Amino acid sequence: MAEKHNTLSLTQELAQLDEKLVSLLMSRTNLLSRAASTRRSKNLGITDPNQEKVLWQVWRDASKADNLEPQILKKIFHLSNNLSYARVERNSSNEKPLCLFPRRKPVEIDLDAPRDQILRSMMFFLGATNSSPLTIAPFQGNDISLELINALNLCGFKLTFQNRQCETQPVDSWSMDNKIIYAGQSKFHFYLLLCLALGQVTRAKFTGSTKLKIHDVRPVQDLLPQLGARLTVVEPHSYGLPVRVESSGQLPETISIPKGVSKKFVLALVVAATTYKSGLSIQLHESFSNSKLLRKGIGFLQEHNPELQFEGLSIIVPPASTNLDLSAVDIPIDPLMSLHLLVLPFFTDGKVVLHGKWPHYAPHLHDIMDILHEFGLRISVQGGQITSSMSNRPQKLSIDITSCQEYLPLMLAMSMGLRGQCAITLDTKREDVDYAQDLLENLGAGYAIEPGLLQLGLPNAKKVSESPWQSPGPYWTLAGSLISFTHPGVCMTNADNISSAWPWFWKIFMNLPSPQNFINSSRIEEQVDETQDDKPKRKRIRITTD
Numbered sequence: 001m002a003e004k005h006n007t008l009s010l011t012q013e014l015a016q017l018d019e020k021l022v023s024l025l026m027s028r029t030n031l032l033s034r035a036a037s038t039r040r041s042k043n044l045g046i047t048d049p050n051q052e053k054v055l056w057q058v059w060r061d062a063s064k065a066d067n068l069e070p071q072i073l074k075k076i077f078h079l080s081n082n083l084s085y086a087r088v089e090r091n092s093s094n095e096k097p098l099c100l101f102p103r104r105k106p107v108e109i110d111l112d113a114p115r116d117q118i119l120r121s122m123m124f125f126l127g128a129t130n131s132s133p134l135t136i137a138p139f140q141g142n143d144i145s146l147e148l149i150n151a152l153n154l155c156g157f158k159l160t161f162q163n164r165q166c167e168t169q170p171v172d173s174w175s176m177d178n179k180i181i182y183a184g185q186s187k188f189h190f191y192l193l194l195c196l197a198l199g200q201v202t203r204a205k206f207t208g209s210t211k212l213k214i215h216d217v218r219p220v221q222d223l224l225p226q227l228g229a230r231l232t233v234v235e236p237h238s239y240g241l242p243v244r245v246e247s248s249g250q251l252p253e254t255i256s257i258p259k260g261v262s263k264k265f266v267l268a269l270v271v272a273a274t275t276y277k278s279g280l281s282i283q284l285h286e287s288f289s290n291s292k293l294l295r296k297g298i299g300f301l302q303e304h305n306p307e308l309q310f311e312g313l314s315i316i317v318p319p320a321s322t323n324l325d326l327s328a329v330d331i332p333i334d335p336l337m338s339l340h341l342l343v344l345p346f347f348t349d350g351k352v353v354l355h356g357k358w359p360h361y362a363p364h365l366h367d368i369m370d371i372l373h374e375f376g377l378r379i380s381v382q383g384g385q386i387t388s389s390m391s392n393r394p395q396k397l398s399i400d401i402t403s404c405q406e407y408l409p410l411m412l413a414m415s416m417g418l419r420g421q422c423a424i425t426l427d428t429k430r431e432d433v434d435y436a437q438d439l440l441e442n443l444g445a446g447y448a449i450e451p452g453l454l455q456l457g458l459p460n461a462k463k464v465s466e467s468p469w470q471s472p473g474p475y476w477t478l479a480g481s482l483i484s485f486t487h488p489g490v491c492m493t494n495a496d497n498i499s500s501a502w503p504w505f506w507k508i509f510m511n512l513p514s515p516q517n518f519i520n521s522s523r524i525e526e527q528v529d530e531t532q533d534d535k536p537k538r539k540r541i542r543i544t545t546d
Contacts, residue, residue, distance in 0.1 A: 025080060025083070028080065029080075029083045029084045029087065032081060032084035032085075033084040033087050033088055035048070035051065036088040037088050046085050046088050047081075047085065052081065055081075056074070059073060060073075070237055071237045073237075074236065074237030075237065078213065082210045082213060085213075086210040086211075097468035097491040097492060097493050097495075098491065098492055098493070099468075099489055099491040100481060100484035100489070100490055101488045102481075102484050102488070102509070102512060103512055103513060104348055104485065105350075106345075106348055106349040106351075106513060107344045107348050107349075107350035107351065107352060107512055107513040107514070108350055108351060108514045109344065109352040109353065109508075109512075109513075109515060110353045110355075110516050111353075111354060111508065111515065111516055111519075112354070112355050113333035113337075113338045113341075113354035113355060113356035114333060114334045114337040114338060115140060115332070115333055115356065116332050116359065117142075117144060117145070117501060118267075118293070118296070118297060119296070119331050119332060120145060121144075121148055121186070121188060121189060121192065122271050122297065122300065122301065123136055123329060123331055124145070124149060124152065124166065124168070125148075125196075125272075126271070126274065126324060126326060127168035128157035128158070128159055128168050129157070129274070130170065130324055130326055133168060133169050134167070134168045134326050135165055135167050135329075136165060136167075136329060137164060137165035137166075138164050138165065139161055139164055139165045139166040140164075140502075140504065141161060141166075141503070142500055142502065143184070143185075143499075143500040143503075144184065144189075144501060147183070147184030147185065147189060148184070148189045148192075151181050151182060151183060151184070151189065151193055152193075154181060155174050155176050155196075156171055156174035156175055157171055157174055158171055176193075176196065176197045176200070176204045177201070178204070179205070180205045180207060181193055181205070181206050181207070182206075182207050182208065183206055183212060183241070185210075185212065185500065187212065187215060187262065190206060190208060190241070191220070191265040191268035191269070192268040192272060193206065194206065194220075194231075194245060194268070195265075195268045195271070195272030195273070196272045196275065197229075198224075198227050198228065198247045198272065199247075199249060199251065199272070199275050199276045199277070200249045201247065201248060202246070202247045203245070203246050205234070205242060205243070205244050206241055206242060206243050206245065207241055207242040212240055212241040213238075213240045214240050215239075215240045215241065216239040216240065217233065217239060219258075219260045219261045219262065219265075220261060220265050221233075223261060224245075226252060226255050227251060227252070227255060228247060228248040228249065228250040228251055228252070229245060229247035229248065230245070230246045230247075231243050231244070232244045232245075251276055251278065251280060252280075253278065253280075254280075254281040254283065255280065255281070255282055256282075256283045256284075257284050257285060257288070258285050259285040260287075263288065263291050263293045266282070266288065266294060267293060267297040270282065270294075270298055270308075270315055270317060271297070271301065274301075274305060274308075274320060274324070275320050276317070276319070277320050279317045279318045279319040280317045281314070281315070281316050281317075282314070282315040282316075283314055284314070286313060288313065289313060292363040294310075295361055295363055296363070298315065299361030300332070300361055304326055305318070305321065330356075330384075331357070332356070332357045332360070332362075333354070333356035333357060333358065333359065333386075335358075335359055335362055337475075337501075337502055338354055338356075339407075340410060340481075340482065341508070342354065342379055342386065342388040343372065343375075343377060343414060343482065344388075344512075345377065345388055345390040346376065346377055346390055346417055347486070348513065350389070350390075351387065351389045352389075353385060353386070354385070354386045355384055355386075356386070357384060358381045358386060364403045364404040367401075367403050367404045368404045368407050371401065372414075374399065375393075375394065375414055375418075376391045376392050376393045376394060377391070378391050393418075393419075394418065394420075395419055395420040396418060396419075396420030396421045396422060396457070397418065397422045397423070398422070398423040398425075399411065399415075399422070399423070399425070400424075400426075402425060402427060405427060405430060405432065406475075408424075408426065408432050408436060409432075409435075409475045409479035410475070410478070410479055410482075411424060412424075412439070412456075412479055413479040413483045414482075415456045416443075416456060416457075416483055416487070417482075417486050418457060421456065421457035421458065422455070422456045422457055424455075425452060426452070426453075426454060427452070428449060428450075428451055428453070435476060436454065437449065438472075439469055440456075441465070442464075442465045442468075442469040443464060443483070443487055444461055444462040444464040445461060445462075446458035446459055446460040446462075464487075468491040468492055468493050469490065469491065469492045469493070470492070470493045470494055471492045471494040471497060474497050474500075474501050474502070477492065477494065477495055477498045478505070480492045481505075507519055
């Protein structure tokens with residue numbers, strides 16, 4: 001009788017190859033991270049062009065026999081390198097998981113609310129280019145803001161920060177010509193600086209962090225000739241930074257923005273156009289009609305430049321005014337970050353008071369506020385003060401976040417605080433649902449997902465994973481901190497990803513229930529200004545529940 005052979009399907013063979021591939025990728029990432037960390041310890045750049053050239057030659061030679069598409073292969077090469085560079089940039093190559101055991105005493109919080117990052121960056125830009133001095137306070141310094149301040153100062157502007165405030169002074173002249181400008185980690189900052197360069201005859205080079213190195217700039221590259229400029233990607237077979245930009249300073253009266261161009265570029269163009277001598281008329285593709293970002297950003301801009309028009313798909317920026325109305329600047333709070341503090345009474349009881357201007361231009365914010373009311377939270381906004389406390393707690397809920405799915409991490413944390421089930425209607429095709437599923441699997445939570453619906457609190461709970469949960473982003477880190485109230489001991493990696501946007505958060509969290517009693521705000525701000533590094537000093541936080 002012929003011997004039977006166990007044959008693998010193509011999918012099974014691919015799965016085995018992928019397992020080996022990921023293992024090799026992990027080893028490569030560790031080795032390249034060691035090399036990058038060594039360079040960083042010597043105050044050198046984390047990348048080594050000569051090393052990359054040698055390694056790319058290996059990839060190119062090894063792939064010749066199979067005739068792989070060189071542009072795609074080069075992108076994979078850069079992505080694999082960026083796994084290491086991103087690790088070193090966040091200084092977590094040897095980071096241990098952060099495990100949380102928060103105190104359950106009723107909170108009594110009285111703090112300044114975190115400000116909206118996009119609107120704050122817009123105000124730095126407007127203040128720098130304005131003909132009158134400006135003071136922005138409170139200024140909660142973070143890495144993202146400092147990157148923009150440094151870039152603007154390199155161009156000849158004058159921005160200073162100390163004692164929890166940022167000051168701008170008018171300058172006689174500025175120039176980006178022949179400058180190498182580091183845009184940092186923010187796509188909006190890169191576009192803002194790029195669009196600023198369009199108003200003058202300029203040749204400049206833009207560099208950035210790992211995020212911008214893998215960002216695809218081709219849609220903007222195709223559009224720039226209509227704005228009298230040309231963008232060239234420096235690295236062959238790459239679509240991201242570094243790039244060189246040459247601008248003629250000859251801008252059209254009107255430009256049409258096609259589908260596929262970043263909304264952040266459009267907003268940056270509107271902001272930068274306030275410096276253009278003849279202004280600019282912008283016609284948007286219909287795909288921009290429901291942009292929350294544009295409505296928020298341009299609405300805020302109109303408060304200080306009332307002549308700016310935004311109706312339907314048409315934006316008209318008037319000719320440059322050297323003296324905008326910046327006499328009373330109050331940057332609105334970031335509602336998404338602030339709500340992670342305002343919901344604390346749901347987990348611990350007590351009261352939270354945050355100080356700041358509640359945003360006028362935050363589409364669908366009322367939807368999430370209505371949902372939080374269903375959870376039993378009572379949030380009131382009076383003047384420059386937002387207060388939250390807890391009323392009756394529901395046993396179970398059905399909520400719909402289709403219009404405000406950016407709040408999914410917060411809603412997931414809230415739902416896991418219920419004693420009963422919670423049904424969440426949402427778009428299950430989005431990537432954030434995959435992130436939610438990873439977290440739920442790690443926690444061993446009982447849940448079910450079907451098209452358009454996520455159900456939580458089901459009885460099919462599993463054993464909690466022994467591996468730490470890897471937070472995919474800042475708002476997921478905030479959600480993980482809230483979940484630790486209902487799942488004490490939750491461990492996460494990448495917990496410092498919130499620090500670049502909100503350096504105070506871990507200090508606040510580790511000093512609950514009354515962080516203002518332990519935090520000297522001015523002292524914290526000075527530390528942020530000096531060190532620009534506010535990562536959790538302890539990797540394991542254990543606070544008794546007495």
